[in-house]
Amino acid sequence: MYALAEARANIALVKYWGKSDLARNLPAVPSLSLTVDALTTRTSVHFDPARNADAVWIDRKPADPRAQERVSRHLDRVLPGRMFAEVRSSNDFPTAAGLASSASAFAALTLAASAAAGAAHDGTKLSILARQASGSAARSIFGGLVLLGVGTPGQTDSSFATPIASERDWPDLRLVIGIGIEGPKEIGSTDGMTRSEASPYYASWTASAPAEIPRAVEAIERRDLAALGAVAERSALRMHACAMASDPGVVYLRGPTVEGLHVIQKLRTRGFHAWFTCDAGPHPKALTTPADAEYVARALAEVPGIRRTIIAAPGAGALLLDGQRMAS
Ligand code: DP6
Numbered sequence: 001m002y003a004l005a006e007a008r009a010n011i012a013l014v015k016y017w018g019k020s021d022l023a024r025n026l027p028a029v030p031s032l033s034l035t036v037d038a039l040t041t042r043t044s045v046h047f048d049p050a051r052n053a054d055a056v057w058i059d060r061k062p063a064d065p066r067a068q069e070r071v072s073r074h075l076d077r078v079l080p081g082r083m084f085a086e087v088r089s090s091n092d093f094p095t096a097a098g099l100a101s102s103a104s105a106f107a108a109l110t111l112a113a114s115a116a117a118g119a120a121h122d123g124t125k126l127s128i129l130a131r132q133a134s135g136s137a138a139r140s141i142f143g144g145l146v147l148l149g150v151g152t153p154g155q156t157d158s159s160f161a162t163p164i165a166s167e168r169d170w171p172d173l174r175l176v177i178g179i180g181i182e183g184p185k186e187i188g189s190t191d192g193m194t195r196s197e198a199s200p201y202y203a204s205w206t207a208s209a210p211a212e213i214p215r216a217v218e219a220i221e222r223r224d225l226a227a228l229g230a231v232a233e234r235s236a237l238r239m240h241a242c243a244m245a246s247d248p249g250v251v252y253l254r255g256p257t258v259e260g261l262h263v264i265q266k267l268r269t270r271g272f273h274a275w276f277t278c279d280a281g282p283h284p285k286a287l288t289t290p291a292d293a294e295y296v297a298r299a300l301a302e303v304p305g306i307r308r309t310i311i312a313a314p315g316a317g318a319l320l321l322d323g324q325r326m327a328s
Helices: 065-078 102-116 123-133 189-196 202-221 225-244 255-269 290-301
Strands: 002-014 019-021 031-047 055-058 085-091 145-148 161-165 174-179 275-277 285-288 308-312
Touching (some): 002 102, 002 202, 002 225, 002 275, 031 102, 031 174, 031 202, 031 308, 055 065, 065 123, 085 102, 161 202, 174 290, 189 225, 202 225, 255 275, 255 290, 285 290, 290 308
Parallel strands (some): 055 085
Antiparallel strands (some): 002 031, 031 085, 031 145, 174 308, 275 285
C-alpha cells in the first residue's frame, strides 16, 4: 500500500485558460505543452489502516489546511472508499519562488496513489484523474510535447492528455525560465480563469484558441521552431489580454515580465532563436535552442527584477520509483 513517484512541470505553448465544466474541471480550450526536465516533484503515498486521518507533508513541513484538503479530495478520486494515507511531497525547486506548479505535484500524486492502491492505470486513465485535480497536471503524466483535449461538458472521462512527440523526438528544444518577483501568486489560475469569463474578449479567446493546435502540431512534425514559437507567443499574449480585459482585470505580468518579453523579441531581430511565453505568474519564459539558450538566459538575467534563470530541456513523463522510499 506504498508507492513513490516523480513528475515534472510542463510549460504550455498553447495555453489552457477557461473551463467548460467547473465541477469536472474540463478545459474550455485545448492546450499543448512541453514537459521539462527541471522542476521535479517526488511524492510518496502510503495507505495505512492504522491511521485515523490523512497526513500531508510538503517539502518536509505539514501542508496548510487548503493544500491538505486538495490532496485528500484527490485521494478520494483515485481510490473511492479508501483508508487514510500519509503523503509526502518534495520539490527540487524552491516552492517560495512561485514556480511550484500544481502540474508536477498532482501528476506525481496521481501516479503514486494509483500504484499504492494496486491499480495499474494506463496513461490516459492517469491523465483523466490528474486533470480533475488540476488541468495542467493531466499533461505532466507524459513527457515531451503533450496535447490536452477539451472533452465534452458533463463527461468526466472525456478530456485527457496525449503525447505528440516524446522528449527524445525533439531533443533540441530549450526553455529558459526567468525568475522574477518571488512569492505565492496573488490570483491562482483557477480564480484567474473564472474571473476571465467576465472579459469581453473571453468569447473570442475560446473561439480562436483551437485553431492554434493544428498549427502547433504541424510545426512539431516539421521540427519548425520559428512556427512553434510564433504560436506560443500569440497564445500567451492572447491569454493575458483576455485576463487583463476582465472586470476587475486579472494582471499577472509585472514590469520585469514585460521587459523580458521585449528582450526576447529584440533578440529575435538580432538573429537569435527566442520566443516568449508566460503563465499565470510574473516569470517570463523563452523557447529557444541549445546553441542560443545560454545567451538568452544571460540577456534575461540582465533585466532588472529577474533574479535568476533556469535552462530546461524536454523532460520525461511521470514515473514510479520502484523499491525506493521517500526520506522523511
Ligand atoms: C496559465 O492547471 O493550474 O498555466 O485546472 O484550475 O488547476 P486548474 O488550472 P491550472 O492552469 C494552468 C494555466 C496556465 C496555462 C497552462 O498551463 O496551459
